[in-house]
Amino acid sequence: MKSLHMIGSTHMGGAERWFTRFLAAMLRQGEDVEAVVRRGSELAQHHLAGIPHHELPFRTVWDPFSRHAVSRLIARSDAPIVQTYMGRATRLTHLKRGRGKVHVSRLGGYYKLAPFRHAHAWIGNTKGLCDWMIQGGLPAERVFHITNFADPARAVAADELHALRQRIGVLPEDWIMVTAGRLIDVKGHRYLVDALSSLPAEIDGQRLRLVVLGDGDLAAPLAEQARQAGVADRILWAGWQHDPAPWFHVADMVVFPSRDAETLGNVILEAWAYGKPLVASAFRGAREITRPGEDAWVVPCDDGAALAAGIEHVIRNPGLQRQMVANGLARIERDFSETAVIAQYRALYAQLLDNR
Known part of the structure; x- marks a missing residue:
């Protein structure tokens, strides 16, 4: 069945990246989808190759022209499922129940619920988020848990990886830690800078280096923190990467230091898919999906010293690294595969249309 997917963001972030990954997966699985994105957005310019899409103003939630454009496009579409992401697209979408189309709002975070209450059904990507929505007054029979999937690790040519190592000056004795996410408070980067400042420059003859994939409002303060801590020369601020696969x-390791408010944390799934040992903080998403000591080394949130200790412990224990990598790959296959997640969406859409 056809579905229409709407998001009103200007810039790229975790939700927007999931949007493109999800729609590409839907197409691979034989589903008929169309995207609706903000005119001139990063999504529209760089990320929708091969995905049928429309561009609308999505200016503000109070803009009558944007609301009219959304309503007109939905009325013209033959898609019975309209799925919205984030607050702007959801607030501009208003469908009356029983008119043949179903409005599904997909939440990937603990947002204020008021802008989402008029939807007909809601999807949360963690059980904790679904429980929170129900506690907030949304009807339990219309709140559904469907987790995210992990993309299979994309193969990258050896010469491309060699060129990347050359460009960023990776030496054979380097231990490369990668973290990914927008440079905003919830991602906890300041605790990772703290951790790096308390770690030795080398562990077992390996020089510790940190690569940060992402940009955001905290870029300058974090760079200044690193300078004052004396670790600026050990950090590469690589910026937002449209394709993080080479990184x-x-x-050698993925570190994910998010604060407790982080909902799921797709970087956990990416670390597992790429077969990398993972050190993560115990934010709510990690508490739900990781098995500490088995597929991830988990430390308290907001604690640079604990994060440093966890990183050092994993580096000094190759056997633990191999165990976590093997278990992480098994978790992807068993619990977070594309085929299984898309099948859950397909079944949910059919259920919602039967009950409309």
Whole structure:
């Protein structure tokens, strides 16, 4: 069945990246989808190759022209499922129940629920988020848990990886830690800078280096923190990467230091998919999906010293690294595969249309 997917963001972030990954997966699985994105957005300019899409103004939630454009496009579409992401697209989408189309709002975070209440059904990507929505007054029979999937690790040519290592000056004795995410408070980067400043420059003859994939409002403060801590020369601020695959391939470890408010944390799934040992903080998403000591080394949130200790412990224990990598790959296959997740969406859409 056809579905229409709407998001009103200007810039790329975790939700937007999931949007493109999800729609590409839907197409691979034989589903008929169309995207609706903000005119001139990063999504529209760089990320929708091969995905049928429309561009609308999506200016503000109070803009009558944007609301009219959304309503007109939905009325013209033959898609019975309209799925919205984030607050702007959801607030501009208003469908009356029983008129043949179903409005599904997909939440990937603990947002204020008021802008989402008028939807007909809601999807949360963690059980904790679904429980929170129900506690917030959304009807339990219309709240559904479907987790995210992990993309299979994309193969990257050896010469491309060699060129990347040359460009960033990776030496054979380097231990490369990669972290990914927007440079905003919830991602906890400041605790990772703290951790790096308390770690030795070398462990077992390996020089510790940190690569940060992402950009955001905290870029300048974090760079200044690193300078004052004396570790600026050990950090590469690589910026937002449209294709992070080469960076995950060159990594020796993935570190994900998010604060408790982080909902799921797709970087956990990426670390597993690329076969990298993972050190993560015990934010709510990690508490739900990781098995500490088995597929991830988990430390308290907001604690640079604990993060440093966890990183050092994993580096000094190759056997633990191999165990976590093997278990992480098994978790992807068993619990977070594309085929299984898309099948859950397909079944949910059919259920919602039967009950409309």
